[in-house]
Amino acid sequence: MRSLGLRGAVALEPLRHGTLVITGGSGFVGAWLSTLCAYLNDKHNFGIELVLTARRKARLDDSAPHLAGRRDIRFVPADIRQFIDVPAAASWIIHATGSPDNRAHVSNPMETMDVISAGTYRVLRTAEQCLNFRMLVNLSSAAIYGSQPPELDALPEDFIGRIDPATMPSAYAEAKRYGEALCASARSQSRTPVIIARPFTFIGPFQALDAPWAINNFLHAALKQQPLKIQGDGNTRRSFLYGSDAAFLLLRMLVSGTNGSIFNVGHPNAIALNELAALVLRKSGLPLEIKTNTAGGRAATAHLVPDMTRASQAFEFKPAFSVADSVERTLAWHRARAKIAA
Amino acid sequence: MTADSGAKFILMSDPSLRDGNHAVGHSLTPDQIAAYCRIAENAGIPIVEVGHGNGIGASSLQLGLAAAPDGALLKAARDNLKRSLLGVHVIPGFATIDRDLKPAMDAGVDVFRIASHCTEADITDRFLNYSRKQGKTTYGVLMMSHMATPEILLEEARKMEASGAEALVIMDSSGTYLPNDVRLRIGKLVENLSIPVGFHGHNNLSMAVANSIAAVEVGATILDASARGFGAGAGNTQLEALVAVLHKLGYQTGIDLYGVLDLGDYAEENLMKVVPTVSSTSIVSGMAGVFSGFLKPVRRIAAEYKIDPRDIFFDLGKRGVVAGQEDLILESAEKLAKAKLAKVS
Amino acid sequence: MRSPAKKVGTRLRAVILGSGNIGTDLMMKILRSEMMECVALVGRNLSSPGLTKAASLGITISTDGIGFIEKNPDCCDIVFDATSAISHLEHAPILERLGKFVIDLTPAKVGPFVVPAVDAAGPLSGNCNMVTCGGQASVPIAYALGQAHDDIEYIEVVSSIASRSAGQATRRNLDEYIHTTESAVKLYSGARFAKAILNLNPAVPCINMQTTIFAKIAKPNMEKFAECLQTVVRQVQQYVPGYEILVGPKIDNDRVVTMLRVIGRGDYLPAYAGNLDIINCAAIAAAERFARQTLQISPSFRVVQ
Numbered sequence: 001m002r003s004l005g006l007r008g009a010v011a012l013e014p015l016r017h018g019t020l021v022i023t024g025g026s027g028f029v030g031a032w033l034s035t036l037c038a039y040l041n042d043k044h045n046f047g048i049e050l051v052l053t054a055r056r057k058a059r060l061d062d063s064a065p066h067l068a069g070r071r072d073i074r075f076v077p078a079d080i081r082q083f084i085d086v087p088a089a090a091s092w093i094i095h096a097t098g099s100p101d102n103r104a105h106v107s108n109p110m111e112t113m114d115v116i117s118a119g120t121y122r123v124l125r126t127a128e129q130c131l132n133f134r135m136l137v138n139l140s141s142a143a144i145y146g147s148q149p150p151e152l153d154a155l156p157e158d159f160i161g162r163i164d165p166a167t168m169p170s171a172y173a174e175a176k177r178y179g180e181a182l183c184a185s186a187r188s189q190s191r192t193p194v195i196i197a198r199p200f201t202f203i204g205p206f207q208a209l210d211a212p213w214a215i216n217n218f219l220h221a222a223l224k225q226q227p228l229k230i231q232g233d234g235n236t237r238r239s240f241l242y243g244s245d246a247a248f249l250l251l252r253m254l255v256s257g258t259n260g261s262i263f264n265v266g267h268p269n270a271i272a273l274n275e276l277a278a279l280v281l282r283k284s285g286l287p288l289e290i291k292t293n294t295a296g297g298r299a300a301t302a303h304l305v306p307d308m309t310r311a312s313q314a315f316e317f318k319p320a321f322s323v324a325d326s327v328e329r330t331l332a333w334h335r336a337r338a339k340i341a342a
Numbered sequence: 343m344t345a346d347s348g349a350k351f352i353l354m355s356d357p358s359l360r361d362g363n364h365a366v367g368h369s370l371t372p373d374q375i376a377a378y379c380r381i382a383e384n385a386g387i388p389i390v391e392v393g394h395g396n397g398i399g400a401s402s403l404q405l406g407l408a409a410a411p412d413g414a415l416l417k418a419a420r421d422n423l424k425r426s427l428l429g430v431h432v433i434p435g436f437a438t439i440d441r442d443l444k445p446a447m448d449a450g451v452d453v454f455r456i457a458s459h460c461t462e463a464d465i466t467d468r469f470l471n472y473s474r475k476q477g478k479t480t481y482g483v484l485m486m487s488h489m490a491t492p493e494i495l496l497e498e499a500r501k502m503e504a505s506g507a508e509a510l511v512i513m514d515s516s517g518t519y520l521p522n523d524v525r526l527r528i529g530k531l532v533e534n535l536s537i538p539v540g541f542h543g544h545n546n547l548s549m550a551v552a553n554s555i556a557a558v559e560v561g562a563t564i565l566d567a568s569a570r571g572f573g574a575g576a577g578n579t580q581l582e583a584l585v586a587v588l589h590k591l592g593y594q595t596g597i598d599l600y601g602v603l604d605l606g607d608y609a610e611e612n613l614m615k616v617v618p619t620v621s622s623t624s625i626v627s628g629m630a631g632v633f634s635g636f637l638k639p640v641r642r643i644a645a646e647y648k649i650d651p652r653d654i655f656f657d658l659g660k661r662g663v664v665a666g667q668e669d670l671i672l673e674s675a676e677k678l679a680k681a682k683l684a685k686v687s
Numbered sequence: 688m689r690s691p692a693k694k695v696g697t698r699l700r701a702v703i704l705g706s707g708n709i710g711t712d713l714m715m716k717i718l719r720s721e722m723m724e725c726v727a728l729v730g731r732n733l734s735s736p737g738l739t740k741a742a743s744l745g746i747t748i749s750t751d752g753i754g755f756i757e758k759n760p761d762c763c764d765i766v767f768d769a770t771s772a773i774s775h776l777e778h779a780p781i782l783e784r785l786g787k788f789v790i791d792l793t794p795a796k797v798g799p800f801v802v803p804a805v806d807a808a809g810p811l812s813g814n815c816n817m818v819t820c821g822g823q824a825s826v827p828i829a830y831a832l833g834q835a836h837d838d839i840e841y842i843e844v845v846s847s848i849a850s851r852s853a854g855q856a857t858r859r860n861l862d863e864y865i866h867t868t869e870s871a872v873k874l875y876s877g878a879r880f881a882k883a884i885l886n887l888n889p890a891v892p893c894i895n896m897q898t899t900i901f902a903k904i905a906k907p908n909m910e911k912f913a914e915c916l917q918t919v920v921r922q923v924q925q926y927v928p929g930y931e932i933l934v935g936p937k938i939d940n941d942r943v944v945t946m947l948r949v950i951g952r953g954d955y956l957p958a959y960a961g962n963l964d965i966i967n968c969a970a971i972a973a974a975e976r977f978a979r980q981t982l983q984i985s986p987s988f989r990v991v992q
Contacts, residue, residue, distance in 0.1 A: 077754075302536060664890075
């Protein structure tokens with residue numbers, strides 16, 4: 001739990017004896033948030049009561065079996081659009097529903113939009129029922145910025161993106177933008193305290209490797225001992241925030257963020273995909289080949305890097321894990337899992 | 343033409359041993375495949391596609407039975423290709439992952455071209471994912487691309503890209519495009535996708551080479567073309583001619599000109615029953631926008647019912663038939679024959 | 688939640704799991720049935736068209752999934768599962784423990800195949816798998832081929848369906864469709880090999896479902912086959928009125944060819960979705976047979992007042 005740092009548990013003190021609801025609790029972010037809260041309960045007697053909600057519990061049991069059977073975690077199976085069983089004692093909500101998998105976005109865009117829009121509405125309405133509600137963190141997405149302009153090294157929170165609303169690939173981003181406007185409306189109309197978090201790219205255990213993102217492909221290839229394939233010319237820059245760092249930052253935001261604020265959630269240090277592939281190769285310790293699939297397209301480089309100034313100033317946030325650490329730990333986790341499965 | 347196209351490399355994929363099978367009732371034997379592959383290897387053809395005309399798993403009464411099982415066809419090719427990659431065409435609905443894709447991987451196929459009708463890309467999702475995760479070179483292919491608007495074509499292409507396609511090829515399956523149609527579609531794909539884009543032409547209106555050049559002019563980097571145009575009806579883009587034109591325009595293909603000319607001669611003498619020509623029915627099929635693979639069964643059934651094959655084509659065009667719906671030829675013929683009879687009596 | 692509109696008479700009570708197109712169409716069909724009543728439609732999203740439709744008809748709706756039946760174990764006699772194969776694998780043991788008669792419309796293949804036209808004799812119980820839409824259309828023909836011939840080398844089933852009638856689940860599960868249809872065709876015909884092909888046809892206006900059955904038989908007995916075919920087609924038509932032989936049976940290019948078309952009833956689904964209609968009609972026919980069986984065999988069977 002390096003992400004907590006020396007003063008980490010102290011910084012999260014307001015969570016003590018609180019009830020935290022995490023929607024989309026079976027996903028990557030949900031698993032890391034739960035793991036961090038479980039740690040706070042076990043090592044620091046925080047006494048947090050966790051309520052996770054998602055459609056299927058099986059997914060969490062599979063990716064994070066260490067959370068199964070814990071008394072401080074209650075799982076409520078529900079479609080977020082019908083989520084009504086929120087405990088009146090809940091003070092904290094982290095709304096993390098919605099698959100970031102772009103395959104689902106393009107193959108089922110209407111459902112994608114409905115889950116985000118109706119789900120966010122439901123959660124905001126639910127928060128109104130809580131007796132002593134403190135804060136809701138809504139996980140929006142870096143997708144709301146549209147594509148990163150080549151002249152910007154990193155995207156600051158006040159960058160107003162440009163998205164063409166009337167195209168199908170905008171479905172996910174537009175729904176997330178709607179979600180942000182809905183949060184602002186709830187803050188105004190119902191005085192619900194809300195913070196908006198915009199996640200960039202994450203890495204770490206509990207993440208399935210089947211979604212075709214660069215880091216997943218490299219890790220998957222390394223684990224399968226196949227050549228690592230880079231799409232585009234390899235100069236695309238991304239940054240990767242380790243799961244526990246992301247969870248810590250989200251909890252910090254939840255307990256200490258100012259109502260109405262907006263934060264990027266990502267790693268400040270970017271890495272080009274060809275360097276990332278070389279890094280994965282080095283950490284895998286295998287003599288694999290790196291192949292480049294140069295596109296004829298003009299969209300060969302598509303940077304996605306957050307400007308993390310705001311979060312580092314507000315919370316003195318500094319990720320505990322470099323991308324090298326993250327790759328090493330993630331590979332080790334998948335290898336251990338494969339061993340158990342075998 | 344863009345300024346930097348001078349030294350640009352165009353990746354050529356040769357579907358002679360797959361699309362050509364449509365022209366010969368899927369009768370290509372392992373021996374023919376082996377011999378062709380040896381010459382293709384010498385000519386430096388980068389990718390050689392092999393199999394039943396409709397891809398692996400498609401040998402059937404509906405589409406025609408292949409001369410040998412997929413495994414035998416692929417083995418004959420694999421044993422004779424070293425530098426050249428071995429590719430297959432895969433259409434979900436005909437092929438399945440367990441029954442066809444996995445054995446093809448075991449047989450040493452390098453390139454998996456997962457294809458669907460131009461509006462049905464989501465049926466390829468599992469196949470693209472599977473192939474990609476097995477570390478195979480994985481393309482998405484949109485067939486009959488003229489049946490979708492350029493906007494829808496792009497949306498479907500994006501689905502394939504999201505599912506893991508490492509390149510996207512559109513097919514002018516009925517040879518209906520003119521160069522501007524190609525520029526519009528390929529240009530849009532190149533501009534909006536982050537993966538290489540390719541074009542597969544058919545020659546119904548004698549435009550296949552010109553269309554392929556139009557495609558590279560707006561950024562396509564993969565082209566399909568067959569030796570002597572070996573393919574159904576009027577045939578595909580003719581490989582030797584296209585390579586010559588590309589070289590003349592200053593593009594690189596890595597293909598040896600004499601080698602590819604020999605390949606064309608070999609195909610004409612040893613694989614074909616007739617050299618593809620732009621026949622009247624091919625022109626009709628191109629104009630009607632009906633898949634050229636329908637040519638042979640349409641001719642056979644038209645003769646049987648004593649009706650004009652051109653009438654069948656235009657009728658099928660009106661019904662918007664897609665590859666794999668060859669059974670509708672029979673129904674169309676019956677309908678037309680009845681109508682004719684009604685007129686006579 | 689509103690309570691169901693009670694009907695007088697002796698009817699079995701049915702719950703439908705899954706409020707997509709299939710589940711909602713089933714509900715409309717059950718409303719017409721003399722032997723069943725629909726006590727609940729269980730879905731995921733309260734604002735989905737299916738649950739909205741059910742609510743407007745006064746039928747109980749729920750988003751509790753299998754939990755709805757676990758919490759109300761006495762609410763029904765028959766469960767139609769129109770969710771997904773993965774979900775049905777979860778539901779099946781629970782429903783078995785609760786002693787429900789299950790009609791499984793997913794490709795989970797927990798129970799034996801049931802094609803009402805050709806499984807006419809035996810009593811039904813437990814878990815019935817409805818094969819696939821293409822299977823419901825082609826198995827009767829395959830069965831007739833098997834009745835007329837001792838040795839069938841190969842049967843091939845090619846179905847074309849309107850692209851718009853194929854939802855996300857169908858599209859993602861083409862492989863399961865193919866494998867299941869192939870094994871059912873082999874099972875009912877005795878053919879040594881079988882192959883299934885599915886085409887999604889995007890043509891507008893939408894095409895009706897068409898299925899062509901090719902058979903390779905050394906010595907085809909066309910007279911006997913035509914006779915068996917006629918009998919079985921009449922049986923299918925009893926529960927699928929839009930089922931019709933279009934071409935054949937005839938011999939074309941040394942193969943026995945039969946082509947059929949299915950026009951849907953257009954209950955909830957549009958008429959072109961004959962593929963969905965036929966599997967639903969078959970499901971209703973199987974459930975009604977079970978109902979008839981149950982109500983006759985045990986007159987004291989608890990029925991809705």
